[in-house]
Amino acid sequence: xxxxxxxxxxxxxxxxxxxxxxxxxxxxxxxxxxxxxxxxxxxxxxxxxxxxxxxxxxxxxxxxxxxxxxxxxxxxxxxxxxxxxxxxxxxxxxxxxxxxxxxxxxxxxxxxxxxxxxxxxxxxxxxxxxxxxxxxxxxxxxxxxxxxxxxxxxxxxxxxxxxxxxxxxxxxxxxxxxxxxxxxxxxxxxxxxxxxxxxxxxxxxxxxxxxxxxxxxxxxxxxxxxxxxxxxxxxxxxxxxxxxxxxxxxxxxxxxxxxxxxxxxxxxxxxxxxxxxxxxxxxxxxxxxxxxxxxxxxxxxxxxxxxxxxxxxxxxxxxxxxxxxxxxxxxxxxxxxxxxxxxx
Amino acid sequence: xxxxxxxxxxxxxxxxxxxxxxxxxxxxxxxxxxxxxxxxxxxxxxxxxxxxxxxxxxxxxxxxxxxxxxxxxxxxxxxxxxxxxxxxxxxxxxxxxxxxxxxxxxxxxxxxxxxxxxxxxxxxxxxxxxxxxxxxxxxxxxxxxxxxxxxxxxxxxxxxxxxxxxxxxxxxxxxxxxxxxxxxxxxxxxxxxxxxxxxxxxxxxxxxxxxxxxxxxxxxxxxxxxxxxxxxxxxxxxxxxxxxxxxxxxxxxxxxxxxxxxxxxxxx
Amino acid sequence: xxxxxxxxxxxxxxxxxxxxxxxxxxxxxxxxxxxxxxxxxxxxxxxxxxxxxxxxxxxxxxxxxxxxxxxxxxxxxxxxxxxxxxxxxxxxxxxxxxxxxxxxxxxxxxxxxxxxxxxxxxxxxxxxxxxxxxxxxxxxxxxxxxxxxxxxxxxxxxxxxxxxxxxxxxxxxxxxxxxxxxxxxxxxxxxxxxxxxxxxxxxxxxxxxxxxxxxxxxxxxxxxxxxxxxxxxxxxxxxxxxxxxxxxxxxxxxxxxxxxxxxxxxxxxxxxxxxxxxxxxxxxxxx
Numbered sequence: 089x090x091x092x093x094x095x096x097x098x099x100x101x102x103x104x105x106x107x108x109x110x111x112x113x114x115x116x117x118x119x120x121x122x123x124x125x126x127x128x129x130x131x132x133x134x135x136x137x138x139x140x141x142x143x144x145x146x147x148x149x150x151x152x153x154x155x156x157x158x159x160x161x162x163x164x165x166x167x168x169x170x171x172x173x174x175x176x177x178x179x180x181x182x183x184x185x186x187x188x189x190x191x192x193x194x195x196x197x198x199x200x201x202x203x204x205x206x207x208x209x210x211x212x213x214x215x216x217x218x219x220x221x222x223x224x225x226x227x228x229x230x231x232x233x234x235x236x237x238x239x240x241x242x243x244x245x246x247x248x249x250x251x252x253x254x255x256x257x258x259x260x261x262x263x264x265x266x267x268x269x270x271x272x273x274x275x276x277x278x279x280x281x282x283x284x285x286x287x288x289x290x291x292x293x294x295x296x297x298x299x300x301x302x303x304x305x306x307x308x309x310x311x312x313x314x315x316x317x318x319x320x321x322x323x324x325x326x327x328x329x330x331x332x333x334x335x336x337x338x339x340x341x342x343x344x345x346x347x348x349x350x351x352x353x354x355x356x357x358x359x360x361x362x363x364x365x366x367x368x369x370x371x372x373x374x375x376x377x378x379x380x381x382x383x384x385x386x387x388x389x390x391x392x393x394x395x396x397x398x399x400x401x402x403x404x405x406x407x408x409x410x411x412x413x414x415x416x417x418x419x420x421x422x423x424x425x426x427x428x429x430x431x432x
Numbered sequence: 433x434x435x436x437x438x439x440x441x442x443x444x445x446x447x448x449x450x451x452x453x454x455x456x457x458x459x460x461x462x463x464x465x466x467x468x469x470x471x472x473x474x475x476x477x478x479x480x481x482x483x484x485x486x487x488x489x490x491x492x493x494x495x496x497x498x499x500x501x502x503x504x505x506x507x508x509x510x511x512x513x514x515x516x517x518x519x520x521x522x523x524x525x526x527x528x529x530x531x532x533x534x535x536x537x538x539x540x541x542x543x544x545x546x547x548x549x550x551x552x553x554x555x556x557x558x559x560x561x562x563x564x565x566x567x568x569x570x571x572x573x574x575x576x577x578x579x580x581x582x583x584x585x586x587x588x589x590x591x592x593x594x595x596x597x598x599x600x601x602x603x604x605x606x607x608x609x610x611x612x613x614x615x616x617x618x619x620x621x622x623x624x625x626x627x628x629x630x631x632x633x634x635x636x637x638x639x640x641x642x643x644x645x646x647x648x649x650x651x652x653x654x655x656x657x658x659x660x661x662x663x664x665x666x667x668x669x670x671x672x673x674x675x676x677x678x679x680x681x682x683x684x685x686x687x688x689x690x691x692x693x694x695x696x697x698x699x700x
Numbered sequence: 701x702x703x704x705x706x707x708x709x710x711x712x713x714x715x716x717x718x719x720x721x722x723x724x725x726x727x728x729x730x731x732x733x734x735x736x737x738x739x740x741x742x743x744x745x746x747x748x749x750x751x752x753x754x755x756x757x758x759x760x761x762x763x764x765x766x767x768x769x770x771x772x773x774x775x776x777x778x779x780x781x782x783x784x785x786x787x788x789x790x791x792x793x794x795x796x797x798x799x800x801x802x803x804x805x806x807x808x809x810x811x812x813x814x815x816x817x818x819x820x821x822x823x824x825x826x827x828x829x830x831x832x833x834x835x836x837x838x839x840x841x842x843x844x845x846x847x848x849x850x851x852x853x854x855x856x857x858x859x860x861x862x863x864x865x866x867x868x869x870x871x872x873x874x875x876x877x878x879x880x881x882x883x884x885x886x887x888x889x890x891x892x893x894x895x896x897x898x899x900x901x902x903x904x905x906x907x908x909x910x911x912x913x914x915x916x917x918x919x920x921x922x923x924x925x926x927x928x929x930x931x932x933x934x935x936x937x938x939x940x941x942x943x944x945x946x947x948x949x950x951x952x953x954x955x956x957x958x959x960x961x962x963x964x965x966x967x968x969x970x971x972x973x974x975x976x977x978x979x980x981x982x983x984x985x986x987x
Contacts, residue, residue, distance in 0.1 A: 140888045162887035163895075169888035175881050179903040189889035192899070240890060442787055443798055450801040453816030453861060454808075456826045460819060468824045468840050469832035516714035519707045531711065533976055538722055539915055540972040542922020544939040545965035548946055548958055549728030550721065572722050579714055633809035635925040636939075650811050650925070657815055657929065666819075669812045676807025680800070 090153035092116040092139070092244050092276055097148035099134055108134040110300045111148070116244075116293075119274045121267070123281055123291035127323070131300040132280045136246050139278070140169040152243055163192070168242035172249040174229035176221035182232050183208065183217040189240040203239055211235045211265065227258040231265065238269060245270075245277045251286055263290055284311075284324055296320055312362060318430050321360050327401045328366065330359045334429055343396045346373045347424050357429040361422060363390070366402040368412075371421030379416050382409060393420060454673075460666035480663035484671060490652065491668055498648040499675075501563060501638075502631040505570040506624050509578040512571075514620065517582020522591055535576040543636040546572070551640050561643035569637040574627045581626075585619030625679045632675060726965060733958035740951075749955035759960065761935040769852045769937060770921035773859035778913045780860065781867035782905075788868065789875050805865040810858070814929035817858045821846040847930050854930040855937070863916040867909070874908040910978055914971045922964050938964060 097112040109131045116122050126132045137143045139150060141162035150158045157165045168189070176185045187204040208214045211231040221229060230250065237245055250266060251259045267290065270277050281287050287294050288308040295305045304316040315321035318329065332341025333356050339346045341359060368391070377395040389409035393400045402420070412418065460466065461480050463473035484491045520531065550569060551560060559565030593615065597607045635650045642648070649672050657665040734745035753759045788799055820826050828843035837843050847854035882904065886896040927937035936944065938960060946957035 137884075140884075142884050142887065161892070162884075163890045163892050167888065168890075169885070171881060171885060173881070175885045177882060177886075177900055177904070179906075188886070188891075188899070192886075192889065192891040192895050236889065246888075436792075439787065439790070439792055440794075442783070443792065443794055446784055446787065447794070447798050447801055449861065450798075450805050450865070453813055453820050453858075456819035457812070457816050459826075469829050471829050471833055512713040512717055515710040519710035523703065523707050525704070525707050529976075531715065533972070534715070534718055534722075536975070537969075537972055538718075540918045540975070541726070541965050541968035542918065542924075542939065544922055544924055544942055545961045545968060546722060546725035546729060548725075548942075548954075548961050549730070549732065550725030552728045552732065553724050568721060571717055572725075575714060575717060629807050635809075635811055636923075636943075639924075650809060653811060653815070654925070654929070657818075662819065665815060669815055672812055673808050676809075677804060680803055680807060 090243055090276070091118045092278075093149075093151040094135070094139070095149040095151065097135070097138060097150070098146045099131075099138060099143070100146060108300055109138075109145075112297070112300075112302055114295050114302055114305060116276060116278060116295075118276055121270050121277045121279065121290065121292050123279045123287035123294045124297065125281055125284060125287040125294050125323075126297035127282055129299075130297040132282075132297050133248065135297070136169065136248055136278070136280050139165075139244065140167050140246055141165050142169075166243035167246060168237035168240050168244075169246040170233050170237045170248065170250060172252060174221070174226075174233035174253075176224070176229055176232055176236075178221055180221075181217065182213060182219050182221070182224070185221065185232055186236045186239055188236060207235045207239045210238075210269065226254055227262065230254060230262060234266070234269070238273065238275070241273070242275060245275045247277065247279045249281055250279060252281070252283070259286075266290065296323065298323070314428055315360070315430065318358060318360075321430060325363075326360055327363055328361050329430070330398055331432060332357065332359055339427070339429070342398055343375055346422055346427065348427055348429070349424050352429045353431075356432045358432045360428050360430055361426050363401045363403040364388075365423060365426035366400065367421045367423060368402060368404055368408060368418055369421065370419055372424055373422035375420050375422070376417055377420045379412055379414050379418060382412055382414060384409075395420065457666040457669050460662045461670055463663055466662070480667040483664055484667040489664070490647065491649075491671070494647050494649045494652045495671065497563070497646065498632060498650075501567055501570065501646075501648065502628045504567045505574050505631040506578075506628045508567065509571060509574045509627050510620065510624055513575055513578030513582050513623075514616075516579045517584075518586045520579065520583035521586025521589070535579055538572050538576050543573070543634075543640075547637060547640045554641055560641060561645040563646055565641045566638050566646050566648075569641040570631040570634055572637070573634070574630050577630055578623055578627050581623040582616070582620065585616050585623070589615055622683055625683060629676055629679060729958050729961050729965070732955060733962045735955045737955075749959040752952075753956050753959045753963075756956075758935065758941060759938075762938045762941040763963070765852060765935045766921050766938040769855050769859070769927075770917045772856045773863065773920040774913050774917040776856070777860045777863040777916055778867055778909060781864045781871060781912075782909065784864060784868045785871035785875060788872055802865040802868055805862065806869065808862070810862060810923065811925045811929060813862050814858050814926050817854055817861065818847055818930060821854060821857065823847075848932045850932055850935070852927070852931065852937070855927055858926055858930060859916070859920045863920070867912040867916065870908055870912040871905055874905050878904055907978060911975050914975045918968050918971050921967055 092115070094112055094114045094116075097109055099109045101108055112131070112135060124132045124135060134143070138145050141157070141160060145158065148158075149156050152166060157167070176182075177188065180188065183201075183204050186207055187200045190200045190203060205214070205217070208217055211234060213228060213231055213235065216224065216228060216232075221232070224232065230253065234247075234250070247266065251262055254262055263286070266277075266279070279287070279290055281290075288311075291308065293306065294308055294311060296303050296311070298319055304311065304320050306314075306316075311320065311324050315324060315326065318326075321329075330339075330341045330343065332339050334348065334352055334354050336354075337348045337350050337352070339348050339357075339359050346359070375395055377393040377400065379391060380394050380399070381390075381392040383390045383392075384406065387405075388403045389406050391402045391404060391409065391412065393402060400420070459472065462476050462478065464475040464477035464479065466473040483489050487493070519525075520528065547569075550572075554560045554565050554569075557565075559568065589612070593611050594607050597611045598604075602610065633650070634648075635654075638646060638648045639651060642651070649668065653665060653668050653672060656668060731745075733749055734747065735742050735749055736745045784802070788795060788802070818825070822828070823840040823843045823845065825847075828837065828840055831837045831843055846857070878901075882900050883896045886900040887893070891899060922939055924939040924943060927940050931937050931940060935941075942957050942960035942964070945953040945960065948954070948957075
C-alpha cells in the first residue's frame with residue numbers, strides 16, 4: 089500500500105473560463121479512508137477524474153508512493169473508480185461485470201470465476217451472480233459496482249457519491265459495507281461527497297474543497313472543534329460568529345470579555361461556538377439573553393437568542409427546552425473549551 | 433497531435449465521399465456538351481435549367497404532381513398516425529408486439545414484394561393510373577414511419593396534463609387542441625417533414641400503381657436519364673433534392689438528440 | 701369508455717389502412733404465385749410458377765447477385781458508419797458541416813444518388829476524365845468498368861454512400877443516449893482504449909447497429925430503381941428481373957414474377973423475424 093500525493097494540481101476546462109482547481113495539494117495516507125468533501129462545483133469530481141486519469145491536469149503532479157502516475161493511461165494507474173450511478177454494463181451479468189477488470193488483464197477464466205464468487209459473497213450478491221443489471225435493485229447494483237472495483241485490489245479506490253443514489257434506508261447498510269470492506273482490505277480509499285454528515289460518518293479524514301481550493305484537511309472531529317475558516321465553520325453548520333480581539337486568554341467583544349483556553353492566536357478574530365455547545369443555564373462566561381424563537385426540530389430544539397444585539401443560536405434537547413418561551417430572559421454560558429477563534 | 437491529424441484526414445475523407453456524387457450533377461446541369469476527356473465543360477450554359485422550368489418539358493407539372501401526392505400522403509398519414517401513435521406510446525396492451533411487427537414489416541419488405549398484388553387489388557377498385565391510387569400506395573411506407581415516430585413522441589408525453597386540463601374545466605376537444613397538440617406538435621412537424629420526404633422519394637410504387645399515367649419527378653428523371661439527356665437529368669436531379677435541403681434547414685436548429693433519433697428512424 | 705375500447709379505436713384507422721393495403725397486397729401476391737386466378741379459370745393452386753422460376757438459370761444468378769449486393773453494401777456501410785459515428789461523437793472544427801452533409805445525404809432520393817454515381821464512375825465519368833488528365837488512360841474503354849458491371853460495384857458504391865449516413869445517424873443517437881461514462885468505468889477498471897471499445901461500447905451499440913444493418917440489407921436486397929440505373933443487363937438484380945417478368949406480355953410469366961416477389965418477401969420477413977427476436981431478447985445474451 090502506498091501514499092497518494094496530489095501536488096499543486098491545476099485544471100481549467102476552457103481557456104477563458106474559471107479554473108476548476110487552483111493548485112490542489114493533498115496527501116492521502118496509505119490505507120486511510122478519506123472523504124473529499126465540498127459543495128457542487130467545488131472541484132471534487134474534477135479531482136477524482138484527475139486521479140483516475142479520465143481527464144488530464146494542466147499542471148501539477150500525481151504520485152503513488154514515489155512514482156508519478158500523472159501521464160499514465162487510466163488502465164495502468166492502479167486506481168479504480170466507482171461512479172455515482174452504478175453504471176453496470178447492461179450486456180453482462182452481475183458476475184460478468186464483477187469479473188470485467190480481471191478479464192481485461194487476461195487472467196485465466198477459472199481464476200476469474202473463483203475470485204468473482206468470493207467477491208460476490210463479500211458483498212452478499214452470491215445468489216444474483218447470473219442476473220442482468222436491469223434485474224437488480226439500486227442497492228444491489230451499487231454493491232455490484234463496488235465489488236467490480238474492489239476485486240482488482242487497486243492501490244487506490246475512488247468512490248463518487250456512493251450513497252447519494254440510494255434510499256435513506258439503504259444508506260446505513262452501504263456505509264457499513266464500505267467501512268468494513270475498506271478496513272478488511274486496507275485499500276487507500278477516497279470518497280467524494282457533498283454531504284458533511286456522510287463524510288463524518290464514513291471517513292477517518294476529511295479534505296474539504298471550496299471553490300477549487302483545499303481549505304482544510306483534518307479529522308472529522310477537528311472540522312467541528314477547530315474549523316480553519318469561517319466558510320469551513322459555516323459548511324459544518326456553524327452559525328454563531330462574534331467579531332472581537334484576543335488578548336492573552338480573553339476575547340473582547342460586544343457581549344463583554346469572555347475567557348478563552350490558552351494558546352489561541354492574538355489580535356483581531358472571529359469567535360465561534362457550535363450551537364450544541366452553547367449552554368443554557370449557569371456556567372463559565374455567564375451572560376443573560378432573550379429568547380427570540382423556539383423551534384422544535386424533532387430530536388433537537390433550536391433556540392434563537394439575542395444577547396446585547398448579537399444573534400446567537402443554541403441546539404438543545406427537547407427536555408432542556410421544555411418551559412422556554414419566546415420573550416423570556418435566560419442565562420447562557422460559554423464553556424471556554426468550546427470556544428474557537430477564526431481569522432477575521 | 434498525430435491523433436488530431438488522423439481525425440482531420442478522416443473527416444475530410446468522409447466529407448469528400450458524401451459530396452462527390454453531387455458534383456458531376458452540378459457541373460452537368462450547367463454544361464453545354466461535356467465531351468470526354470474534358471475535365472470541365474468547354475462552354476457553360478443555363479439551357480438545361482431554362483428547359484427544366486419551361487412548361488413544355490413537363491418538369492414543373494411533375495414537380496407539382498409529386499409535391500401534391502407527398503402533401504396529401506403526409507396529411508393522411510398524420511391524421512391516421514397521430515391516434516395510433518398515441519395508443520402505442522401511452523398504453524400497454526395485449527397484441528402491442530403484433531401491432532409493432534405489422535408497422536415494422538413495410539420497412540423490411542421491399543415494395544416489389546407487395547406491389548404486384550396491390551396492383552391487382554387497385555385494378556379492381558379502379559385506382560390504377562390515378563393520383564388517389566398512388567397516394568394510397570405511398571401510405572404503405574409513410575404511415576408506419578409516422579406511427580412509430582408519434583409513438584416515441586407520445587411516450588414522452590405525460591397524460592396527467594390532460595387530466596389537469598379537464599379538471600380545470602376544458603372540454604375534450606379543448607384539451608386536445610390546447611394541451612395535447614401543442615405538446616406533441618414539434619415532434620409531429622418533424623415527423624411530417626420526413627414523412628413528406630419518404631413519399632417524395634418513392635419510385636417503384638408510383639411506377640406500378642401510376643401505370644405510366646402519374647408522372648412524378650423520379651419517373652421523369654429516369655426517362656431523361658435513359659434518353660441520355662445528362663444536362664436536363666442533372667438539373668431535374670438537383671431540383672429533386674431541394675425539398676430535402678429545405679427540410680434540413682428548417683429542422684437544423686433542433687437536430688440534436690431527440691430529433692436526431694427521429695431522423696435516425698427514417699427508412700434507409 | 702374502457703381503455704381497451706379506446707386503444708382499439710385509436711389504432712383502428714391505421715390497422716385498417718395497413719391491412720387493406722399491405723397485407724392484401726402481400727396476400728394477393730402469394731395467391732397468384734400459386735397460380736390461383738379464378739378470373740382466368742385457374743382455381744387449383746399449384747407450384748408451377750416456383751418450379752419454372754427455380755429451374756430458370758437466370759433466377760438463381762439474380763438471387764445470388766442481389767444477396768451479394770445486399771451483403772457487401774451492408775457490411776461495408778456498417779463498418780464505415782461505426783467509424784463515422786465514433787468520429788462525429790467528438791468535437792472538432794468542421795464537425796457541424798460534416799453532420800449536416802450526413803443528414804443531407806439521408807434526404808437525397810436513391811435515384812438521384814444512383815445517377816450521380818453513374819456520372820462519377822462510369823467509363824466516361826468524372827473519375828475517368830481525371831484518370832485521363834493524369835495520363836493513366838487514353839480512352840474511356842481503358843477505365844475499369846464500375847457501372848453496369850457483373851460485380852455490381854456501382855450499385856454497392858451507391859448503397860454504401862446512401863446507407864452509411866443512415867446507420868451513422870442511428871448509431872449517433874444511440875451513443876448520445878449512452879454517454880461516455882461506461883467507457884470511463886471500463887478504463888478505470890483496467891481496460892485499454894481498444895478493450896473499452898471492444899468489450900463495452902461495441903456490445904452496447906450492437907442492437908442498434910444490427911437493426912439498422914438489417915434495414916439496409918432488406919432495402920439493398922429489394923430496391924428496384926438503383927439496379928435499374930446502375931445494374932448490368934445480365935445478370936439482373938432480382939427486383940429488376942421480377943419487374944421484367946411482371947411486365948412481360950406472356951401472362952404465364954406474371955405468376956413467375958409473383959413467385960419471385962414472394963422469395964423477396966421471405967427474405968424480408970426472415971430479417972424482420974431476426975430483428976423482432978433481437979428486440980425482445982435485447983441485452984439477454986450471455987457473456
